[in-house]
Amino acid sequence: MSGFTLGGFDLDVFVRETLAEDLGIGLPGGGHDVTSESVIPADARFSGVMDSRDAIAVAGLPIAEAFFRALDPGIELEMLVADGDEVEAGTDLMRLSGNARAMLTAERSALNTVQHLSGIATMVRTYVRMMDNPDCTLLDTRKTIPGLRMLEKYAVRMGGGSNHRMGLWDAAMIKDNHVLVAGDVGEAVRRAVEAGVQEIICEVDRIDQIEPALQAGATRLLLDNMDPQTLRIAVALVNGRVPTEASGGIDMNTIKAKAATGVDFVSVGRLTQSAPAADIGLDFTPV
Structure with missing residues (x-):
């Protein structure tokens, strides 16, 4: 070999x-x-x-x-x-x-x-x-072809990006459906904390969800489908307490503006899904 x-x-x-x-x-x-x-x-x-x-x-x-x-x-x-x-x-x-x-x-x-x-x-x-921002890291997602995830995420690294979580096992990612069952963002995060999960990424799509997620113990916030102005407000509210990630609605036309809002990461599903x-x-x- x-x-x-x-x-x-x-x-x-x-x-x-x-x-x-x-x-x-x-x-x-x-x-x-x-x-x-x-x-x-x-x-x-x-x-x-x-x-x-x-x-x-x-x-x-x-x-x-x-x-x-x-x-x-x-x-x-x-x-x-x-x-x-x-x-x-x-x-x-x-x-x-x-x-x-x-x-x-x-x-x-x-x-x-x-x-x-x-x-x-x-x-x-x-x-x-296109992002043109050394202070912001480009991430992939789990939108990979079944059976090829390790290779596709390897290719992302070869292109100069970094990997998000590798699968369902290495970090919790609380999204809207988890919140729907738990009742609210804070309760969903609290349940993950109580289960002993070390890395808890919490998706928020509204400004008013940020503080409850942080107070409950989220270790990273995924700021979903926010425009650049809202992202700047969100980053200011987080104020460096945890890393922030912009996701959703990101393409070659929008990535530079979203990366410039102060977020630590930008994640793009199409890197593996549509290349x-x-x-x-x-x-x-x-x-």
């Missing part, structure tokens, strides 16, 4: 299950690449270059490497850039040479991964640049 490690993510399992899906392992007639096996001689060799047709922030190259090495352990592979690098259109990302069948079988899984993760990293880099895939190709030549 590539030597790539990521906490909470099993690269070997991901590669094995992704290739198994593409090869139809376990399905009637499945378990092989029928096109490559019928057209390409078993001993044929290819060399290839993976390149970006877009200007991108790169993410996912070590995972692509793992796909190729899983099918051809002896493949010769050279990384020309690193994850997190920002490259111009036309940049070569990786050179590889090895068994032609193995390279063709791994190609789609490798490209899908790099295209998707680089698309996320590129969008994040664009948002960070378009980067245009990355892989061209082979017989050896």
Whole structure:
């Protein structure tokens, strides 16, 4: 494998299950690449270059490497850039040479991964640049594709953003439906405090909810769908007692104004939910 490690993510399992899906392992007639096996001689060799047709922030190259090495352990592979690098259109990302069948079988899984993760990293880099505020941190959300959260949040970091909570387990986030059941913001926060939760993020969408949430023990306030003027008022009321986060209605047209209100964080769901895939190709030549 590539030597790539990521906490909470099993690269070997991901590669094995992704290739198994593409090869139809376990399905009637499945378990092989029928096109490559019928057209390409078993001993044929290819060399290839993976390149970006877009200007991108790169993410996912070590995972692509793992796909190729899983099918051809002896493949010769050279990384020309690193994850997190920002490259111009036309940049070569990786050179590889090895068994032609193995390279063709791994190609789609490798490209899908790099295209998707680089698309996320590129969008994040664009948002960070549009935000233009080193005192405010761009965060992702839990709006991720099921099964890909660790990789997508990794891509956010490669683009220059940071991660919000990883899931339902590492912080409480009290939202309107929790408040509806508890009765009010203060009671919802108190219940989380009494349960021993250390990090309690409380969503507020009205100014009058701020003090009850803080008095009850919230450790961070998510200021939801507030315009810049209201955000400034909210930040002044909080007065540094806990970190503040702006969320909702944030896009490339609004992020700079909202980040400039004094909030510590801005969270954007579309970073993982709606990032378009980067245009990355892989061209082979017989050896």
